[in-house]
Amino acid sequence: MNDEMRIDENTPVLEETTNEAAVTQTAPVEETAAPVAEEAEAVTEEVAELIAEEVVEPVAEEATVEVSEPVAEAVAEKPEEEMTMEELMQKYDHPVRMGQIIKGKVIQLDDKEAIIALIGAGNDGKLALDEVSFDDSAKLTDLMSIGDEVEAKIIRRPIENDSFYILSVKEVQREASKDELLAVLGKDETIPARVKEAVKGGLVAFYKGHRIFIPASHVDVNSVRDLKQFVGQEIDINVIEAEERRGSTRIVGSRKKHMLKEKQALEGKTWEELEVDQVHEGRVERLTDFGAFISINGVDGLLHISEITHGKIPKPSSVLKVGDMVQVKIIGIDKENKKLSLSMKALQEDPWKNISEKYPNESIVLGKVVRFTDFGAFIELEPGVDGLAHISQLSHARVEKPSDVLTIGDIIKVMVLDSNEKDKKVSLSVKAVE
Incomplete structure (x- = not known):
């Protein structure tokens, strides 16, 4: 007990000793220590008990902290899935x-x-x-x-x-997805976006809560007239622009970018494989007054109006429509300049074949008046086979011009005067059946 008291009282005693030593620096150590020991022994039992109480209480508190800290750390380190609801x-x-x-x-x-x-x-x-x-x-x-x-x-x-x-939950996803969008900005990576509406100038799509505008020029490789066809669809797009505006991010996407890249890769492979006289199935992509553009494995070829059918047609749209799948034959190819000529009628039977057997001389047949010239009228016997009724064969009376006695579109009886398969000519007479 006395030892503990001496230890606990060391600090104040040493402080006094230190102060005293500062005043009398030349005093011997033994002379200084003697009064300190005597002063320590003179402490009363009452004071010792009081000091003991003050010392024990902090020690007890310190011991409690040392025990609780590891426990708290263990709770903090425990995975959330293993914690109780209280924890x-x-x-x-x-x-x-x-x-x-x-x-x-x-x-x-x-x-x-x-x-x-x-x-x-x-x-x-x-x-x-x-x-x-x-x-x-x-x-x-x-x-x-x-x-x-x-x-x-x-x-x-x-x-x-x-x-x-x-x-x-959407707002949590929105925050996380913003980083996803910025991570693919300007890269070849695509994200899936669902088209919500077609607006003036393009489409509005959403990706995890973020609005993405897709300009009409970036919707497809080719021009799209009806943007509403994409509403409700999920499409893959590239992020080509992202700009912060008043706390929100303006995002612009492109469907065309990755489609164009895929198309170019497919085109390169297709050009290596295409040859004259090959027959392919193609999709009608565009129609013009002079023909139709048919896509064959990513390569567009021209199907001229004269190669659609053996018969005469006013315009390609009278026979074809965009989206049709048709069989075509390659009749010309220029790989260096990337030009491809196609034909549908090359796959159809030549109507002039065995023409003399189908339309023997002096036979009476029905025909349709299709066009006039100064020297007569052309009468269609079947698609691809037009016969000429010379102006002198239109009537027993004198005829100044064919339109005086016939009308385009009329169905009339005519006599076959001569049919020639080699020259692809048929001579007809209207007056022979009057």
Whole structure:
């Protein structure tokens, strides 16, 4: 006990000794130590007990801290999935603020709404379907179950008539997806975006809550007249622009960019494989007055109006429409200048074949008046076979011009005077059947 008292009293005693030594620096050490020892022994038992109480209490407190700190660290280091609800509440027990991302568990659920027991909040949260999914047709019961853990952002605090925090999973996704969009900016990587509407000048699509504008010139490789056909579709796009504006990000996308790259790669391979006389199935991409452009494995070839059918047609659109799949034969190819000539009629039977057997001389047949010349009228016997009725064979009376006695489109009887397969000519007479 006396030893403990001496140790505990060392500090004040030494301080006095030090001070005294400072005044009398030449005093011997032994002379200084003797009065210190005598003063220590003179301390009363009452004072010793008082000092002992003051020393024991801090030591006890210090011992308590040394035991509790490792326990606290063990709780902090424990994975959240292994924590009890009480431990989670303790970990997240701090004031809840607007915009905070908070965790909780689903305790009540239907198709449109879920109630979430929030960790570290005094009230539960409410989560609506339209704050979970970007798909309007989805059901909340298909997206989550009772007991599921949820991470959501607080977008409204409890109010007088509603004790729930209003939550949003979409807003959490929106924050994370912004980084995803910026990560692919200007790169060849694509993201899937769902087209919501067609507006003036392009399409409006969304990716995880972010609005993306796709200019009409970036919707397809070729010009698109009806943008509404893309509404509701999920399309792959490249992010070509991203600009911060008043707290939001303006994003511009392109469907054309990756389509053009794929088309160029496919074209290169196709040009290596194409040869004259090959037959391919192609898609009608565009129509003009002089023909149709047919796509064959990414390569566009020209199907001239004269190669669509053996018969005469006013314009390609009278026989074909965009999107049609047709069989065509390659009749000309220029790989150096990337030109391809196609024909549909080359795959059709030549109507002039065995013409003399189909239309023997002096036979009476029906024909359609299709056009006039100064020297007569051409009468179509079948698509691709037109016969000439000379002006002298139009009537027994004198005829100044064919239109005096015939009308374009009339179906009339004529006699075959002569048919020539080699020269592809048929001579007809109208007056022979009058």
